[in-house]
Amino acid sequence: PKKEVADLGCGDTSLLWMLKFHKCLELLVGVDTNEEKLRRKEYKLSPLVGDYLKPRERTLTVTLYHGSAVERDSRLLGFDLITCIELIEHLDSEDLATFPKVVFGFLSPAMVVISTPNSEFNPLFPAVTLRDSDHRFEWNRMQFQTWALDVANLYNYSVEFTGVGEPPAGAENVGYCTQIGIFRKNMAKAAELCVPEQHGEHVYKVVFTATYPSLQQEKYRQYAVVNEVISQVYDMRRDLLERLKLQDDRDFADTSADAGTSEAPCQCFQPVLTRFSANMEKTPKPFCVGNVFYVPLERLFSLPKVKHLCINIEMLKTLIADTVMLNSDGSAVMVDIHDEDN
Ligand SMILES: C[S@@+](CC[C@H](N)C(=O)[O-])C[C@H]1O[C@@H](n2cnc3c(N)ncnc32)[C@H](O)[C@@H]1O
Numbered sequence: 001p002k003k004e005v006a007d008l009g010c011g012d013t014s015l016l017w018m019l020k021f022h023k024c025l026e027l028l029v030g031v032d033t034n035e036e037k038l039r040r041k042e043y044k045l046s047p048l049v050g051d052y053l054k055p056r057e058r059t060l061t062v063t064l065y066h067g068s069a070v071e072r073d074s075r076l077l078g079f080d081l082i083t084c085i086e087l088i089e090h091l092d093s094e095d096l097a098t099f100p101k102v103v104f105g106f107l108s109p110a111m112v113v114i115s116t117p118n119s120e121f122n123p124l125f126p127a128v129t130l131r132d133s134d135h136r137f138e139w140n141r142m143q144f145q146t147w148a149l150d151v152a153n154l155y156n157y158s159v160e161f162t163g164v165g166e167p168p169a170g171a172e173n174v175g176y177c178t179q180i181g182i183f184r185k186n187m188a189k190a191a192e193l194c195v196p197e198q199h200g201e202h203v204y205k206v207v208f209t210a211t212y213p214s215l216q217q218e219k220y221r222q223y224a225v226v227n228e229v230i231s232q233v234y235d236m237r238r239d240l241l242e243r244l245k246l247q248d249d250r251d252f253a254d255t256s257a258d259a260g261t262s263e264a265p266c267q268c269f270q271p272v273l274t275r276f277s278a279n280m281e282k283t284p285k286p287f288c289v290g291n292v293f294y295v296p297l298e299r300l301f302s303l304p305k306v307k308h309l310c311i312n313i314e315m316l317k318t319l320i321a322d323t324v325m326l327n328s329d330g331s332a333v334m335v336d337i338h339d340e341d342n
């Protein structure tokens with residue numbers, strides 16, 4: 001799975017904001033020459049309450065750099081994906097010549113996505129000049145594809161062309177409003193050419209950085225385990241109490257029908273929790289002694305969510321020991337049978 005993505009010329013960071021919802025990502029980087037633009041919506045990239053309540057599986061770091069796509073910064077080396085959305089047409093000819101050397105030659109990501117206006121679409125707009133006063137050029141499909149194929153050949157990538165913005169009926173021949181090149185590194189050859197990692201070139205300035213909570217961090221893993229254990233224990237206890245109430249009601253009905261023949265209530269209950277898996281059924285069942293309800297750790301560990309968070313029962317015990325009450329040999333969680341508000 002793709003883990004590290006950098007968006008060059010990220011502007012107000014809306015692409016990064018959308019990408020951060022992808023659970024597989026571990027590092028998201030935005031770079032722009034316009035620092036003010038980077039700062040404008042940085043708050044949207046900070047973790048929210050929900051990110052703490054339901055931490056990600058993998059840690060995600062989001063960093064914004066003030067810098068240029070034609071400067072080399074080793075912190076962006078070897079990413080899985082670099083995107084340049086509506087960037088290249090803002091580069092003057094000198095920067096445009098440097099751009100492939102930096103992005104493909106130096107940073108050398110597994111994949112690059114470049115979008116730029118398709119000038120063939122322009123006659124469909126009311127005013128037929130450049131789309132933005134800062135554009136240095138707008139290419140037709142032939143110009144973009146020629147440039148892209150040259151770059152791909154030079155740096156050992158393959159390239160595929162697509163776009164966004166379908167032309168209206170009758171004008172299909174002009175192609176997409178925005179043309180897109182998707183470059184993929186030829187991995188076999190890249191491995192042969194593999195250069196030792198270059199270090200030390202940190203020319204970009206950090207403008208913003210945030211790390212999202214994740215289950216890889218002990219603290220959040222502990223929260224998640226304790227939450228799951230407590231809610232499961234209370235569910236099991238509720239099931240038991242409901243069964244007891246049913247039993248009571250039945251006993252009461254029996255008693256009134258045929259006074260004196262009902263059995264004495266048992267002291268050790270073995271609730272049948274039908275919604276649990278067969279695996280769980282093999283583990284020791286929750287039980288009650290007096291007013292205390294016990295759930296063996298072995299049973300809790302058989303819950304898929306708990307198993308996913310803990311390597312073994314020892315780890316489960318360590319993570320919950322500070323927060324929940326364990327019996328004397330530490331083999332079961334204990335709660336008061338009637339302590340509803342806890
Ligand atoms: C048309 S905007 C696109 C913004 C964003 N990618 C989007 O699609 O909404 C172009 C952006 O590229 C930035 N830019 C221009 N030259 C740059 C360079 N050499 N390096 C990095 N960013 C640059 C501009 O500041 C601007 O934010």
Ligand SMILES: [Mg+2]
Pocket residue numbers: 086087089090132135
């Ligand atoms: Mg533009």
